[in-house]
Amino acid sequence: YMDxxxxxxxxxxxxxxxxxxxxxxxxxxxxVRSDLALEVPVTVESYSHTNGYIQGFVYYYRYYxxxxxxxxxxxxxxxxxxxxxxxxxxxxxxxxIPLRSMKLQLAAGHTVFALSCWVLLVxxxxxxxxxxxxxxxxxxxxxxNTLAFTVVSASIAFLVGGSAKSHSGLSGAMNVVVLGMSFIxxxxxxxxxxSKPVLAFARxxxxxxxxxxxxxxxxxxxLTGKALRSIYSDILIQV
Numbered sequence: 001y002m003d004x005x006x007x008x009x010x011x012x013x014x015x016x017x018x019x020x021x022x023x024x025x026x027x028x029x030x031x032v033r034s035d036l037a038l039e040v041p042v043t044v045e046s047y048s049h050t051n052g053y054i055q056g057f058v059y060y061y062r063y064y065x066x067x068x069x070x071x072x073x074x075x076x077x078x079x080x081x082x083x084x085x086x087x088x089x090x091x092x093x094x095x096x097i098p099l100r101s102m103k104l105q106l107a108a109g110h111t112v113f114a115l116s117c118w119v120l121l122v123x124x125x126x127x128x129x130x131x132x133x134x135x136x137x138x139x140x141x142x143x144x145n146t147l148a149f150t151v152v153s154a155s156i157a158f159l160v161g162g163s164a165k166s167h168s169g170l171s172g173a174m175n176v177v178v179l180g181m182s183f184i185x186x187x188x189x190x191x192x193x194x195s196k197p198v199l200a201f202a203r204x205x206x207x208x209x210x211x212x213x214x215x216x217x218x219x220x221x222x223l224t225g226k227a228l229r230s231i232y233s234d235i236l237i238q239v
Contacts, residue, residue, distance in 0.1 A: 008036070009032060009036065012032045012035050012036060013028060013029075013032050016028050016031045016032055016035075055129070055132055055136070055218065056128070056129055056132070057125055057128070057129040057132060057133055057136075057142070058214065058215070058217075058218035060125050060128065060129065061125065061142050061145070061146060061214050061217075062186075062187060062211060062214050062215075063187060064121055064146055064149070065149060065181075065182065065185070065187045065207050065210050065211065066178060066182045066187050066188070067121065068117055068118065068121060068146070068149065068150055068153050069153045069156065069157075069177075069178045069181070069182075069207075070174065070178055071117045072113070072114050072117055072150070072153040072154055072156075072157045073153070073156065073157040073160055073161070073170075073174045073177070073178065074170075074174065075113050075114075075117070075157070076110045076113060076114070076154060076157035076158060076161050077157055077160055077161030077164060077170045077174070078161070078167075078170070079106075079109070079110070079113075079161070080157075080158065080161030080162050080164075081161060081164060081165075081166075081167070081170060083106065084162065107158075110154055110157070110158060111154060113154075114150050114151070114153065114154035114157075115150065117150065118146060118147060118150040121146070122142075122143055122146060125142075126139075137223070138217055138218075138220065141217045141220075141231060142214070142217060144235060145210060145213045145214060145217065145231070145234075145235055148210070148235045148236075148238045148239050149206065149207075149210045149238055151239060152206045152210075152238050152239065156177065160173050160174065160177060181205050181206075181207045182207065184198050184201065184202045184205070185202045185205050185207035185208040185210075185211055186202070186207070186208060186211035186212070186215075187207060187211055191208075191211060191212065191215070206237075206238045209234045209235075209237045209238045210234075210238055212234050213231050213234035213235055213238075216230060216231050216234065217231060
């Protein structure tokens with residue numbers, strides 16, 4: 001940014017040197033400073049329901065997709081790796097507990113962990129934006145959308161954790177899955193500036209539909225049946 005400021009100054013000075021009437025360095029500097037001191041009023045036209053203003057909690061819940069996915073993959077993946085160790089797995093198979101019951105208990109534990117992450121992050125949003133969230137009346141839609149993506153994140157974590165053979169492998173897989181999904185689905189880069197081929201591919205990823213629902217919730221001016229049906233559709237696609 002500093003380089004851009006310096007280049008802007010030097011480019012203005014070059015124009016004054018080549019085309020201006022200044023003869024001394026003091027006159028040239030005065031002319032450049034006079035040009036750079038000018039301000040041009042700009043009017044940005046907005047056709048959205050939000051009049052161009054986006055509440056902070058919209059960004060918070062957009063980044064929820066990244067944070068929740070990282071937390072749940074690390075937690076569930078580490079547990080899966082521990083249970084998949086050869087000695088522990090063989091010892092568990094010798095236990096007088098049916099394998100199906102053991103898997104159900106493990107899945108229940110993953111569910112509790114994922115829901116704990118969801119509750120923690122939703123409570124944090126209430127601490128940061130509680131008044132604005134409740135005044136908007138959209139907290140229940142955000143909670144429903146994040147809950148759906150939490151279920152998706154737990155499923156992805158179960159798959160990644162069951163495939164990883166080491167902690168470095170888990171970390172590498174997590175970075176590829178989480179960062180890749182976040183960049184092309186609209187978490188880090190808004191969907192409206194992503195190219196059509198990227199969005200066409202991103203439609204196969206749950207984070208795309210999460211962000212789409214999140215942006216639609218943030219743009220709501222009134223709770224109409226048509227708008228809610230679109231949001232519910234995006235949430236169901238995630239699941």
